[in-house]
Amino acid sequence: MKPLQFDSHRRFSYSTSWEAVVRLRFALFGQVQAWYDDDEIVLGPAHRRTVLAVLALRANQVVTRSELIDAVWGEHPPASANGSIYTYVSALRKALTPRDPEAHAVLESNATGYLLRVPDEAIDIARFEALREEARRRYRNSDPLGAIAALDDALDLYRGEPLADLPGPFAAAQRERLKELRLDTVEQRARALVDVGEHARVAADLSDVASRHPMRENLQDLLLLSLYRSGRRDEALEVFESVRAITIEQLGTEPGSALTTRYDQIRSDDPALWPAETNDSSGLARLRPGVFVGRDTELAHLRSAITGVEHGHGGVIWIEGGAGVGKSALVAEALTDARCPVGIGVADEFSSASPFRLMLSCLGVRHAAPDPRRALLARALKGPRDPDHPADVASIVELVRELCAQAPLILFADDLHWMDSASLSVWRELVRLTADSPLLLIGAHRPLPSGAGLAELRDQTGETRRLRELSEDEASELLAVLIGPSPEPAVAEFAATAAGNPRFLTDLVDAWQTHGALAEPDGDGRPALPVSAAQVIKRRLAFLPARAQEALRWAALFDPEFPTRDLAMVLDLPATEAERLVDELVDAGLLRRDGQRLGFRHPVVRQAFHATMPQAIRLALHRQLAEILDAAGTPAEHVAGFLAAAPVxxxxxxxxxxxxxxxxxxxxxxxxxxxxxxxxxxxxxxxxxxxxxxxxxxxxxxxxxxxxxxxxxxxxxxxxxxxxxxxxxxxxxxxxxxxxxxxxxxxxxxx
Incomplete structure (x- = not known):
């Protein structure tokens, strides 16, 4: 059998010598039907059509009689099941026999079972799955328009509920599987449409389906993004709050990290919500915060490197820092006065699904690019080829070489910790290119795990600037700019819980301005944090893996400083694994270590985890914590503190x-x-x-x-x-x- 192919209109074409067989078509979407040319074939009652559906979904494979019995009746077949299967197959064979007496038999029998011999193209579900695979290939190869065409064709085949009205466990299972595939197809089509800028169309297409499937977070993420980019920011926020309420009600937990991150981006009008392009000043403007203070040393270093590249000297600078510390803002501030082209790209949690996405975004490579070299490269990368092929990497590097021959070039890649492997291959080659080209590479990222490919590259090349929190004076300056000079003591105390993190500090000021006044400090002397602000801050940390989130939740129940061993005990981890987790949280700037004791680097993070914990869960955890520590031989006064800290x-x-x-x-x-x-x-x-x-x-x-x-x-x-x-x-x-x-x-x- 020849493979399925796309013709110039992206429709299936198939050639075979089995002309009579090709003229036979099967539809399993909706009611099970079959046609010979334009004449519908009478298939008979439901059980007979179930047998045909099983054979069609496993076309060109032998299906045993026992498998057919299980598919039709499940675990409790009638005594006459064997005879009934024989009758159903005989009737189907007669109905499906080609009118041409010399044509091959369609439904064959052998010693072990039955086989429906038809090409895949003859079955709508097989065509549907082949079109999905074709769309995946085209999308991986930077051809979103081709992917959209294939997905449209696939969705056109979906005439209604699969295997409609058929009884039996096989039909039920297949219905659920195919419904899930259809939803996934809708998601993939929406993602490709977002990539080509069809935001309003995506918002319109997804509104209904997303409301019927609130737990599909990828679908909700695409709807939020498309609404935001269509100028419907408030609607996007309302959609998230609705999904959040349903998730808490049905699952007892917050939405996942990717969706909560998207919500926070929309709420703060994060520049990462918009694709940035080379020489696009609006991309740079979107990265700049409304207020920027301090960082004089880091700014001077970056501006010196920018001046260097403008005079023909390449270089590599890495900016490392925890979430919210201001990496993007620092680079954007430094690039404000750059006199050479600047390319900006921002990676995210979905970047791994799109090879070269980050680098193509940095370079403005797209089909509609006014620069013919960029447009040509976009077309070259859309074809069916290995996305990690060295030739593709070389093509992108060659474009950068040509651009540098015209003028010095700065490429800023933000959130490198989410960089896809193909873009990393390009970045590695570009690092080498900086040695003899006027090319400045600036990469911003969160702390990287040791041994990661990006970490090894960073340690081998360029200069790394590790960005810390603002100093006390800088934080006071930012607070004064945000709310005016000489803030009242309660506000200053409230803001101090951000411990110099500019993003958290801005969130706290927003909370104070929204609520108008602060609640009284709670029992342990911490300024009270409004639950709405606590939710925002906690969502900013939604990117953390589940085990890290669990560690911080437990840590929020301890005193402001606590022994490392206590955290290891409640996590029930081996000592080495617990130490590794603590190291990651310390490196991420969330915990601080003082000998054998730990504490939150930003008290507001502790408050956020504490305030967003439902009371019933908090009481249960206090109780569990006390028992764990008692079993480990912890002094009685320490255990008593946990029992007394809440009405356990x-x-x-x-x-x-x-x-x-x-x-x-x-x-x-x-x-x-x-x-x-x-x-x-x-x-x-x-x-x-x-x-x-x-x-x-x-x-x-x-x-x-x-x-x-x-x-x-x-x-x-x-x-x-x-x-x-x-x-x-x-x-x-x-x-x-x-x-x-x-x-x-x-x-x-x-x-």
Missing amino acids: PVDTWVREWVLRNGHALAPSSPKVALRLVRRVSSAPDTTDDDRSRLEGVHRGLLRWLAEDGSGTPAPEIPPQRISTGAYLADAARGRLADRLPPELACRPEPQ
Whole structure:
């Protein structure tokens, strides 16, 4: 059989000597049907059509009789199943026999089963899947228009619900599979349309289907992006909030990292939402923040390199820094006065699906480029070829060489940590080119894992500038520019929790300006963070892998500083793996290490994870944390702190722990112990026997607190007189009054 091919109109063409067979066509989308030329073939009842569907979906393969029985009836076939299959196949063979007596048989039998011998082109689902594969090839080879044409053809074949009205487990499973393939086809078509700038068309096409499939985050991402680029920013934000509400309601969790990142980009009008092109000043303008302060040393270094390339000297500069620290803003500020062409490209989490995408964006290579060299390269790369082929890399490098022969060139690639492998191959060759060409490469990225290809290239070439948070003076200057000079102390304290991260600081100012006033600080002295602001900041970290997110969620429950070993215990990781995870979070600028203790580098991140945690989950985690630490031999006062930090529900373990450890807490945490005793005693499930034992613990704690100055304990206090302390000497009673609020001195009562 010859392979399927596309003709000039991107329609299927197929040639075969089996003319009678080619004239036979099968439709499995919608109701199962068959035609010979223009005449529809009568296929008979549902079970017979199910047999035909199985044979058609496995065309040119032998299907056993037992497989057909399973497909039609599942695990409970009738006793007559074997005979029924024979009858169905005989009837189908008669119906499908070509009218030409010399033509080959279509439905064959052999010792093991049955085989439908037809070319793939004769079956609509086979054509659908072949068109999808053709679209993938064209898209990988930078031909989005060809991909769109193939996907349009594929969707045209989808006449309705696949295998409509057919019974049996096989038909049900195939229906779900094919519905999923159709949705994926819609997504792929939308992505290709976005690539060619058809944003309004995508928004119109996706609105209905996205509303019917709120959990398909790739589909929602494309809708958000197309709405934003169509000038419908508010609608995009509303769509996300609707999807978020449904996700929380149905799954109990926030949307995934890619979708939340897209939402944050839209909310902040991130320049990365727009493709930037060489010599496009608007691309540079979109990268610049509204306010830029500080970074004098880094700016001077970048401007020196820019001056160097303008005088014919190439170079490579790497800008490394955590999320929100201002890498893009720094480079954009430095490039403002550049007097030579500047190409800008921004990678994202989807870049790996599009070979060379980042480099082609940097160079403005597209089909409609006014420069014929760029347009020619775009056409050359769209053909069916290996995207990692050295010749393609060489073609892109040769274009850069020609551009540098005309004038010095600066290429800025942002978010290199998401660079696709094909673009990395080009970037590596361009690094070599800087040695003898007026080419300045600037790459910005987050901290890279050791051993990564990009990290090795960075360590071997150029200069690396590691961007840290703004200094205290720079942060104060930014705050003054954003809200005016001499901010009130509460606002300054609130802003200080950003710890010099300009993105977080700007988010906090937005929150303050939105809410108009700050809530009172919470129990541990941290300025209260509005939940809406906490959600924004947490979403900015949605790119982190799930294990890192889990680590930060646990860390938010600890004190501002906590032992490294405690985090390792709650994560239940081997020591080496826990250490590696902590190293990644420290390198990413999210945690700071002081010997064997850890803390959040930006207190606002701790608040964000704490504030966005539902109370029920937070209480459960406090309870779980206390038990894990107790089992590991952690001192009782440390465990008590977690039980007392939140109103953890009293269960058997909590009750037994307080009874076992209450007395031991007297020297270090007597008030915490008294609060826990009262909480456990007041719990409705506490028995009278346990309550009596808890009263003994309560009396012991009071005795310890009522010691006189020489260390002599006060006399035994009868239970009936605990609430007044009347039995105590006047001096002991006075000490208790000074040291305890009245409710802690009173005997605990059940509620």
